[in-house]
Amino acid sequence: MxxxxxxxxxxxxxxxxxxxxxxxxxxxxxxxxxxxxxxxxxxxxxxxxxxxxTGRAMVVGITGAPGTGKSTLVAALAGAFRRGTAGHPPRTVGILAVDPTSPFSGGAILGDRIRMRDLAGDEGVFIRSMASRGRLGGLSHATDSAVRALDAAGFETILIETVGVGQDEVDIARQTPTVIVVESPGTGDDIQALKAGILEIADILVVNKADMPGADTTFESLCAMLGLGGGEGDGWKTPVMKTTAATGEGVDALAEAIHRHRAYLRESGEGRRRERERAEADLRERLRERLFERWRQSGRMDLAEMARKVAARECSPEEAVEELLK
Amino acid sequence: MTATMIRVLIAKPGLDGHDRGAKVVARALRDAGMEVIYTGLRQTPEMIADAALQEDVDVIGLSILSGAHGTLIPRVMRLLREKGLERVKVFVGGIIPDSDIPDLKASGVAGVYGPGTPTADVVKAIRDAQGTPQPG
Structure with a gap:
């Protein structure tokens, strides 16, 4: 440039x-x-x-276990935003779909576009598949920057579909103002849901494949579980919603709920608080990377040699770090 | 490694519904360390060119068993040129009569691979086209 x-x-x-x-x-x-x-x-x-x-787009993260129908739901949601819903005019949509990188070859098969073929040919939609490239937590290290690129290009809604990780979706909560957690009938009992901590990061909980047997049970146990949380006070009350993404049932209502959450973030000041938190976490990570890089370039000590010593029990990791920072 | 990551779009243009071969190739490319965007069945040339642009791929692999390659492939090639994507290498697999290969190559296709091609050959052809040396 x-x-x-x-x-x-x-x-x-x-x-x-x-x-x-x-x-x-x-x-x-x-x-x-x-x-x-x-x-x-x-x-x-x-x-x-x-x-x-940047900072103008409505950014929404969609996460949940593999096979719950995230890709189909993202495609249906994108369609709803493009058409516009009862209370809101049509919006352009950028999609980032993250799939896992193979830990063995470093390659990946990114298959989320398969479910998004109805969006093809629409200039108001931009879909990018990303491989997680070894990052845990369901996102790629580049996701955050790619969101900013889409935002700067003028996409009004940005949907991020994470890797179906299941139990550690904390990344997405850190990076997006609105988090949707997708469940489907028959994917683990309610203890799984509790264990995964998804109830804490979800701004909206969705039971997808609501036309399948067991959907009502899943819906009710999630409602009950949210009731257990208690003590959230006057803030946002996480809704549990049913969708059948494949037919579009319930999807407009979900899009409306996303708009409501955005309005809540704006009016309560919670949005600004999250944005500051996100910016701080981002700065910390950048600083950590740069400091490490500066240390590495100073070339004072050989990391691999130190690792050998630790592995051979010649010194402890604690001593090694002290030594490396001298 | 990320600096030289090869991104490949695998698509099935046209109407035939058999994608076993495309999946086998997708898997082989992943195992060779490439990122494969798999778009599935019944893609129009417009969908393929648009996906190639958004995904910024280096290579497109098209699988056709229907016999419609004579019309579909030149259309894909023309759309890629219109979008300024002429640097994207296009490989074709499937059932392609030998007599049709010169025409496909003349339209800009980098290579044609029929049934029974060892996947290692496809991997090598893609790496060669990208100027990436074979590892090991």
Whole structure:
């Protein structure tokens, strides 16, 4: 980017990637997300230049165990937002669909688009599949930056579908203002739900595949479990909703609930609080990465050699760290 | 490793409903360390070109068993050029008569692989096209 001529008076000047994304150029957006994923050294500067254009999108995370129908629900939700619902006009939709990277080969099969074919051909929709690339917690390290890229490109709603992890979806709660946890009948008993801590991160709980046997039982046990929580006070009361994503049943109501949650975040000040928390967590992580990198480049000590010593019980990890920081 | 990650779109254009071969190739590419975006059955050339743009893939693998390759593939190639995606390498698999291969290659297809092709050959062809050396 820096090599391009920047004089605004020059009509022959190529528009920068930043300008193309701001103008809604889909190819430029796709290129930026790839650069983010590849740790391209120019990506941070491009994102930095786009930062002031971000913060406008309604960002929604959708998580839940594998096979609960997340992809189909995301596709149906995107359709509902594109059509508009009773109380809200149509909105453009960006989708980030994260699937797991194979721990053995480093490769991945990203199959979420299979369920999203009804959205094909709509210029108001942009779908990007991302591999988790070894990151735990259901997201890729690049997800957060990719959300900002979609936001800067002007997508009004951004849906993030996480890897079906099941028990540790904390990442998504940290990164998105509204979290939907998807359950379906017959995926584990209620103790599973308690154990996973999903009730704590869900802003909206969805029982998908509501036309299947056992859906009412799942619905009722989730309602009962939420009742057990108690003491949430005057804040948001997590609704439990039934959907059948494959037919679209209940999906408009879910889209409306997402709008309601966004209004709650805005009016209660909770949204700003979460945004600050998110920004702080993000800064901590960046700082940690940069400090580590600076330490590594100082080249004072050999990490691998120290690891050998610890493994050989020649010194403890505690002593090793003290030594490495000297 | 991430700096050289190869992203591949696997799609089945047209109407035939048999995707076993496409899945076998998808799996082999994953096991070779590539990221494979699998789009499923009955994709139109427009859907394929649009997905290739959004996913910013390096390679597209098309599987066709229906005999419609003569019309579908040139359309995919034309749409890719229109979108400025001419650097994306396109490979075709499935049932393609030998006599049709020169025409497909003339339309810009990088390689054609029929039934019985060892998946290792496909992996190697993709790596060669991307200038990525075989590991090990």
């Amino acid at each position: 820096r090599r391009e001529r920047r004089s605004p008076g020059n009509p022959l000047r190529m528009p920068t990637l930043t300008e193309r994304i701001a103008a809604g150029d889909r190819r430029a957006l796709a290129t930026l997300i790839s650069r983010i994923e590849k740790h391209d050294p120019e990506a941070p500067a491009i994102l930095g230049a786009l930062h002031e254009r």
